[in-house]
Amino acid sequence: MSLVALGHVCAHLQNVTRVNLGLTSVPLTKLHLELAANLYQEGFISSIQRGDIQGPDAIPVEITPDNVSTRRLWLGLKYRNGHSVIKNMHLVSKPSRRMNLDEEEIKALAMGRQVRIISPLQPAEAMFVRDNRTKKLVELRTAARKNMSGEVLCRVSAQ
């Protein structure tokens, strides 16, 4: 699966926080939904809503082949003291340089060591790993706790 769309989402979220938008939308896919859920869990965004290109849904709408092209995921962005919570967000594994880490490397990264070219995890930072076994997106520390191995997709840091 290409990471181009995820790269666009990371860049988009970083851009919208720099112009102080309150709400933004990204294409609705499972990977983006997983990323949004993880961002929400880690406290980087304030809300997740399903919607279409016009805006969030007032009443729930089922996704069908007829409306799938217009469906979007609306994310509420978080600000604190006039500053955006998300400061930087970018891909780690790229289509031209995949970063698949084994269990030991994931643990080392979570413990604050540099792994290959991935710089150590800083405070107020989160990295998201796609588990090789279940193909689910999880936070790096959870992956280390659960003894997972996988691809480090992106990292996001707060102010």
Added chain:
Amino acid sequence: MGKGNLKFGGKSGVLPPTRIIFKQPYKQAQIPARVAEEGYADDRFVPKHTSAWPKEKKIVSVDEKIQKYAPANGAAKAAKLANLHSLPEHEQWKLKNTEVRKEYYRHAVKEEFSKLEREEKIAAHKQKRVEQLKLNKENSEDSPAALLTLPTIDNILNQPLMRQRTAAENATLKAKREANRLHHNLQTAEYRAQKLLRLYNSSDSFIVTAEDLDLAINKAFEEDANLVSNLTHSINSRLNALNPPISMTPCRAI
């Protein structure tokens, strides 16, 4: 590091490494099952003095080992042992030594076998425990915060994101597409028919024979002649109607 026995931690002597009693596998379970992909693909390409398949190892059981190296005494030896006191002393010692060695050997082999089995059991148990721990880690439950905050999203992620069309919807869509196709075909056919009708109606005035052509030429020229004569007649009549007639003298320049 010092010299001499200091190298060995000040011990007066170092024992040789212990010899393995069971060099060969002692039971079938120790031999790994043959893998189908192992060996050479084609027997013709097997190098000389080698085998396409790994050499099969012979299983030497405990009883075989004892039978080979410490067999039970035969009838002659048993008789000798029965009349041990009648034998010379050195022979008595020799027989006794042999018996003791044999007994120790049997004991050692049996002990080693039970030890190996015990170790195997412990290793299997350890392996099982490691695997279980790994499994527990992998299946460890999420924190209550994770479980209680995003149940809906988890539910969405476990299901297909998009609902596929039902059979009825598919049938409706198919009928709609068919109706569109028929409508488009009808429109095209109507347009073509209109064009054909227009052509048919206008074909009455088409010149298709030599006679028609002559007729058309004559008609055209006659019409033109009539028009010219009509025009000249009208101009003359108008000129004559003017009274007094217009003087044709040029105007004096001012």
